[in-house]
Amino acid sequence: MISVGLIGAGRIASVHARHLRGNNFARIVAVADPHAPNAAAIAGEHGARVAASAEEIIADPAIDAVIIASSTDTHCPLMLAAAKAGKRVYCEKPLASTLAEAYSTYVALGAAADAVMVGFNRRFDRNHAAVQADLAAGRLGKVQTVQITSRGPNTIPSLDYLKVSGGLFFDKMIHFFDMVRWLTGEEPVDVVAFGSVIADPVFAEANDIDTGMVTLRMKSGALCQIENTRRAVYGYDDRIEVLGTGGLIESSRITEGSVMRIIDDKILTEGLPKDPMVRMAPSYSASINAFIDFARSALGREAVPGVKDGLQAQIIAAAADRSLREGRIVKCAEILQSAGIAGEDGLA
Amino acid sequence: MISVGLIGAGRIASVHARHLRGNNFARIVAVADPHAPNAAAIAGEHGARVAASAEEIIADPAIDAVIIASSTDTHCPLMLAAAKAGKRVYCEKPLASTLAEAYSTYVALGAAADAVMVGFNRRFDRNHAAVQADLAAGRLGKVQTVQITSRGPNTIPSLDYLKVSGGLFFDKMIHFFDMVRWLTGEEPVDVVAFGSVIADPVFAEANDIDTGMVTLRMKSGALCQIENTRRAVYGYDDRIEVLGTGGLIESSRITEGSVMRIIDDKILTEGLPKDPMVRMAPSYSASINAFIDFARSALGREAVPGVKDGLQAQIIAAAADRSLREGRIVKCAEILQSAGIAGEDGLA
Amino acid sequence: MISVGLIGAGRIASVHARHLRGNNFARIVAVADPHAPNAAAIAGEHGARVAASAEEIIADPAIDAVIIASSTDTHCPLMLAAAKAGKRVYCEKPLASTLAEAYSTYVALGAAADAVMVGFNRRFDRNHAAVQADLAAGRLGKVQTVQITSRGPNTIPSLDYLKVSGGLFFDKMIHFFDMVRWLTGEEPVDVVAFGSVIADPVFAEANDIDTGMVTLRMKSGALCQIENTRRAVYGYDDRIEVLGTGGLIESSRITEGSVMRIIDDKILTEGLPKDPMVRMAPSYSASINAFIDFARSALGREAVPGVKDGLQAQIIAAAADRSLREGRIVKCAEILQSAGIAGEDGLA
Amino acid sequence: MISVGLIGAGRIASVHARHLRGNNFARIVAVADPHAPNAAAIAGEHGARVAASAEEIIADPAIDAVIIASSTDTHCPLMLAAAKAGKRVYCEKPLASTLAEAYSTYVALGAAADAVMVGFNRRFDRNHAAVQADLAAGRLGKVQTVQITSRGPNTIPSLDYLKVSGGLFFDKMIHFFDMVRWLTGEEPVDVVAFGSVIADPVFAEANDIDTGMVTLRMKSGALCQIENTRRAVYGYDDRIEVLGTGGLIESSRITEGSVMRIIDDKILTEGLPKDPMVRMAPSYSASINAFIDFARSALGREAVPGVKDGLQAQIIAAAADRSLREGRIVKCAEILQSAGIAGEDGLA
Known part of the structure; x- marks a missing residue:
């Protein structure tokens, strides 16, 4: 039985807590959050205690594993402390608020990075994972194009x-930056990003965009498009389409049910879930289960997706961000160089 | 170049004429119809002459092939005369107004029956035909059930x-009685029919039904259901579904186009054609092309579907009709016996 | 918190126990089964005690609600005793091994029948229920046809x-006999059944069929077809299609996921679940939740579906059984008369 | 009856000739091609004469309309001569081999440009056109994103x-550059293109790409992605997807038929046509019919899509080409300026 300490008690923390409850091999024993009532609510619901601080959780020898679901700026110090303290760590994305901090933490972790799994939950979506499995097994031949729409x-x-979200690229699209690497098994060379505010002026007020399109050229020449919009009136739509020289594979739209009507001149089938959690819950649950499996495994195994994956995704997000700000195609190599990363660890 | 005489100038005759125009190996040379203006209209459109009578067409040595699309009561004498005169004949369904006449014509035709193709156009629908081909090749194993919905x-x-239509069983469902034989490759033993008037009282006025369900048990034990309604508010829907011990095969709904919208909580795709001819035209065209191929072939080949197929379908229609009138399961053998057919020619 | 006693510890009992665990308003407190180790297993898993007998559970004043998931021959006496003892009762289908017993129990229950819910779980399938809701609200106009395929x-x-299953009609198709009533809101007048053994000779050995087709004419003239096969090589397929004068509604196939491939000349999407429980679990869960809601409600509410629904479905099953054995269309009125039920309680 | 002269006798010319045959208001009277046997073949098939030259066709007062389906370098002089001679002109895309020639021809045409329709056949695809109609009517609100996949x-x-094709951008993607303008009703501001050779090295040999992705930012901020690959092993796939603030609309995949099989754990439906003409024929036919309608209309009507549409698409293709060659985002304004077009005629 893995004893889990939960750091953070916001929305995603409560989602993880709920999914942990369905896992027979783990239980939450302590919850810490700067806002104590939130911690108390989750602790109460799951029979855990409220910890005085994240540090108390990390210091507790009875705790095997830590889930970091606190604000982004706390990810790096907590992940570092928890991993160094011998915990298995599940850390929410993104790794850090800045690429510099993400990289220095990666360096500081050293071998301890193996203990840290990063919360790229979409890798655990059964349909998305089937696409990746086909590609990894070479069943689609060489990848020509990848289209990700979310x-x-x-x-x-x-x-x-x-x-405080970090903006579309760091907050949301980082999932898809991770996915292009995961799907193609290679790194991007060139990145170009376009962004607009169309759905609502609040995004402009926040100095963010609501509609983003990023195109990436991978090392092999495979071309990837990501469309990511913060709002779609019809619901939550999260898809992958890959064209290979051997055929096509899609992780297609998921609808709310299987009722079909034919009225007048239209066939009406059920639409998409409005609540992202309805669409995403199975992948969150599977990612937490994968983390508990990892926590139960012998030392020496490397968490996947790991800190390096988180760092690579952040490099791409930084490239997209620079592309959008400077209105030009950006090479990932530039980002590495600016951040003093180039050449190390085979990154990018 | 096959010279075709068209007997009848109603709706289905004009459909056949139009499809003949698309066949490079045939042309209509003469059209006969008791209502001369109709004949003149079709003749004018296709550069043919108006014949004084069906008999004139049959007697014309320059005419190679005859299409009989006149009223049902004329089918038998015309088919007999034309086949005996050495023409290749395409005769609309049903064969005759009565089973007795259909059978006596079949007997009278003898070997000349080989020259007569019956207008079961659905056998030429590419999707329906793919179902039949899979079954004939044994790719679905043993047939468990057949569902036909039209x-x-x-x-x-x-x-x-x-x-004057002959009623639902003889006018429309005869296509599906032919199809269960064609799909399963065997004859029905038991037939039971239910019928209702729901869509419109005019059907009751005509002593007909608008909604019919017929179930058939085939020799092998395979069970077949036919749902046939004269009216569906949403359009023309014509499908087959076959469950075999090796899998399932369907000839699925055909829609009007490929536009898809997602509005609010519904996915809206295009509906079904309202005009039966939009749904059925390809099969009519293919059946006429198959007839011209047959007309161009050497003597000795047997037309498929032929007079015997028309007769067998009519036997099943008679069984369904008796089942509905008498409120009981009817054996095809009873129908054969009443009509003095039993035992002959391996029928049923 | 509703304290539940579980009578029976077989496969469906363990399914109900698992679903009860997900309900925050109920807990299993006792399990009884003639085979003690089965009872102990379920009791152990859910923190309940093993009861010495069903009677002990029924006599326990601390138990609010009873789930009867024991063998069919025990349903009637247990349901009667439990309801008379003031429990809310969830009873698995069918009500009884014989129609006579079902009817006499219904009579003996009197007003206590209101406390008994019958386990027609498909009424709680969200997609099937959407069909029923549309029909009940009149959104499809008058029903022309119903096709149920399972x-x-x-x-x-x-x-x-x-x-020991009772045969296809009483064991499985009873769900669909209930469904035609539920969907159309009316009773059948005529029933005709065909059955065959095609999938496997073991069904003949058991004096059962593996493939059944039943057609029903409802009071309004609406026609219903039920295809029910015990085996389909491609998985578990459970669908409804209703044609009304206002349009069509379907509860369509449910597939295992949303991965799509296009390889060569085929589009390949995911197939159907092989395990019936994958298809049916949500409806079982929803039916148990509905039962707990009922158990928590004030007295005076009538359980739906109730004993009368169970009885009506059993009458139709008896008609189908007689139809198959005697090779004829059977009127439900005949069954009522043979069982001495006719005229009472507005049945059928 | 419109007398049509056909200039060019290659593949697309024969397609147009065939579609003209199905139009009751037009006939081909003359065919010209430098390679006489090709002209003779088409002329023979359609009962037309072989003209000595394109010029002879243009000079013939009995000819009402001219279809220019000759090599790209001849489009401009022929279009100019034919329009100035008072013919209605259907000219294949692209307008010219160079943007300079396209622009100077546009200027030289002046008001005569109204007589020239450009062969952007996809505007006449019924499904694509339904998307455009929804957008033009404002039924989808503001456009957020457009995805075109071909x-x-x-x-x-x-x-x-x-x-000799002109390369992917000018030969193929020019259709989609036209479509983004047509769908959104506005011009692009920024264009960025990525291209790769993945499917076959012959594309590199031809100094072309087989896989292209172009992203465009429109004046309103709407973002458009075009994926265009010269080869897809699974067939010909041509789709549009538009997200608006009011919903989503797609012109979805078109498959070869409606046969569905469920074998083992897969549902197999029919794939996509391998022959582009199977996918595209209806839109070619509709575009030719639209041209004949235009040729039959009174003078003063402007052909749509016209020369200006052809020019605008060519400007975007030039921007994409420059983007790919120079590895940067290109503004359409730059292209206008280089070509000496900027500011004139409201272009771009």
Whole structure:
């Protein structure tokens, strides 16, 4: 039985707590959050204690594994402390608020990085994972193109949320930057990003965009497109389409049910979930289960996706960000160089 | 170049004429119809002459092939005369107004029956034919069940039409009685029919039904259901579904196009054609092309579907009709016996 | 918190126990089964005690609600005792091994019948329920036809199971007999059944069929077809299609996922679940939740579906059974008359 | 009856000739091609005469309309001569081999440009046109994103063809550059293109690419992605997807038929046509019919799509070409300026 300490008690922390409850091999024993009532609520629901601080959780020898679901600026110090303290760590994305901090933490972790799994939950979506498995097994031949489309939900985030979110590239699209690497098994060379505010002026107020398109050329020449919109009136739509020289594979739209009507001149089938959690819950649950499996495994195994994956995704996000700001195609190599990373560890 | 004489100038005759025009190996040379203006219209459109009578067409040595699309009561004498005169004959369904006449014509034709193709156009629908091909090749194993659903169109026929149509079983469902034999490669043993008037009271006025369900048990034990409605508000829907011990095969719904919208909580795709001819035209065209191929072939080949197929379908229609009138399961053997057919020619 | 006693510890009992665990308002407190180790296993898993007998559970004043998931022959006496003892009762289908027993229990229950919910779980399938809701609200106009197709799974039941199952009509198709009533809101007048053994000879050995087709004419003239096969090589397929004068509604196939491939000349999407429980679990879960809601409600509410629904479905099953054995269309009124039920309680 | 002169007798010319045959208001009277046997073949098939030259056709007062389907370098002089001679003109895309020639021809045409329709056949695809109609009517709100995907066929073009094709952007993607303008009703501001050779090295030999991705930012901020591959092993796939603030609309994949099989754990439906003409024929036919309608209309109407549309698409193709060669985002304004077009005629 893995004893889990939960750091953070916000929305995603409560999602993880709920999914942990369905895992027979783990239980939450302590919850820490600067806002104590939130910690108390989750602790109460799951029969855990409220810890005085994240540090208390990390110091507790009875705790085997730590889930870091606190604000982004705390990820790096907590991950470093927890991993050095011998915990298995599940850390929410993104790794850090800045690429510099992400990289220095990666360096500071050294071998301890193996203990840290990064919360790229989409890798655990059964449909997305089937696409990756086909590609990894070479069943589609050489990859020609990848199209990733992720839209929604149908609500507008608050200005307060947007201001601290890190922006579309770091907050959301980082999942898809990770996915292009995971799907193709290679790194991007060139990145170009376009962004607009169309759905709602609040995004402009937050100095963010609501509609982003990023194109990447991978080392092999495979071309990848990512469309990511913060809002789609019709719901939450998260898809992958890969064209290979051997055929096509898609992780297609997921709808709410299987009722079909034919009225007048239209066939009406059920639409997409409005709530992102309806679409994403299975992948969150699977990622938490994978983390518990990892926590139960012998030392020496490397967490996947790991810190290096988180760092690589952040490099691409930084390239997209620079592309958008400077209105030009950006090479990932530039980002590495600016950050003093180039050449090390085979990165990018 | 096959010279074709067209007997009849109604709706289906004009459909056949139009499809003949697309065949490079045939042309209509003469059209006969008791209502001369109709004949003149079709003749004019296709550069043919108006014949004084069906008999004139049959007697014309320059005519190679005859299409009989006149009223049902004329089918038998015309088919007999034309086949005996050495023409290749395409005869619309059903063979005759009565089973007795159909059978006596079949007997009278003797070997000349080989020259007569019956207008079961659905055998030439590419999707339906793919189902049959899989079954004939044994790719689905043993047939467990067959479901045939045919609905529509979304208009109500006139009382005048209904009064002379022969009724749902002989006018429409005869196609599906032919199809169960064609698909399974065997004859039905038991037939039971239910019928109702739900869509419109005009069907009751015509002493007909608008909604029919017929179940058949085939020799092998395979069970077949036919749902046939004269009206479906949403359009023309014509499908087959076969469950075999090796899998399932369907000839699925055909829609009007490939536009898809997602609005609010519904995915809206295009509906079904309202006009039966939009759904059925390709199979009519293919059946006429198959007839011209047959007309161009050396003597000795047997037309498929032929007179015997028309007769067998009519036997099943008679069984369904008796089942509905008498409220009981009817054996095809009973029908054969009543009609003095039993035991002959391996029928049923 | 509703304290539940579970009578029976077989496969469906363990399914119910698992679903109860997900309900925050109920807990299993006792489990009884003639085979003690089965009871102990379920009791152990859910922190309940093993009861000495069903009677002990029924006599326990601390138990609010009883789930009867024991063998069919025990349903009637247990349901009667439990309801008379003031428990809320969830009873598995069918009500009884014989129609006579079902009817006498219904009569003996009197007003206590209101406390008994019958386990027609498909009424709680969200997609099937959407069909029913549209029909009940009149959104499809008058019902013309209903097609219910239920196939699978892809395994063959054991001879031992088949011998005690009650046969296809009473064991499985009883769900669909209930559904035609529920969907159309009316009773059948005429019933005709065909059955065959095609998938495997074990069904003949058990004096059962593996492939059944039943057609029903409802009071309004609406026609209903049920295809029910015990085995479909491709998995578990459970669908409804209703044609009304206002349009069509379907509860369509449910597939295992949303991965799509295009290889060569085929589009390949995911197939159907092989395990019936994958297809049916949500409806079982929803039916148990509905039962707990009912158990928590004030007295005076009538359980739906109730004993009368169970009885009506059993009357139709008896009609189908007689139809198959006697090779004729059977009127439900005949069954009522033979069982001495006719005229009472507005049945059928 | 419109008398049509056909200039060019290659593949696309024969396609147009065939579609003209199905139009009751037009006939081909003359065919000209430098390679006389080709002209003779088409002329023979359609009962037309072989003209000595394109000039002879243009000079013939009995000819009402001219279809220019000759090599790209001849488009401009022929279009100019024919329009000035008072003919209605259908000219294949692209307008010219160079943007300079396209622009000077546009200027030289002046008001005569109204007589020239450009062969952007996809505007006449019924499904694509339904998307445009929804957008033009504002039914989708503001456009957020447009995704155009066009892939295939499954064959590799010859090196000889590729060398004279003008390259992916001018030969194929020009259709989609036209479509983004047509769909959004606005011009692009920024264009960025990525291209790779992945499917076959012959494309590198021809100094072309087989896989292209172009992203465009429109004036309103709407973002458009175009994926265009010269080869897709699975067939010819041509789709549009538009996300608006009011919903989503797609012109979805078109498959070869409606046969569906469920075998083992897969649902197999029919794939995509391998022959581009199977996919595209209806839009070619509709575009020719639209041209004949235009030719029959009174003077003063402007052909749509017209020369200006052809020019605008060519400007975007030039921007994409420069983007790919120079590895940077290109503004359409730059292209206008280089070509001495900027500011004139409201272009771009």
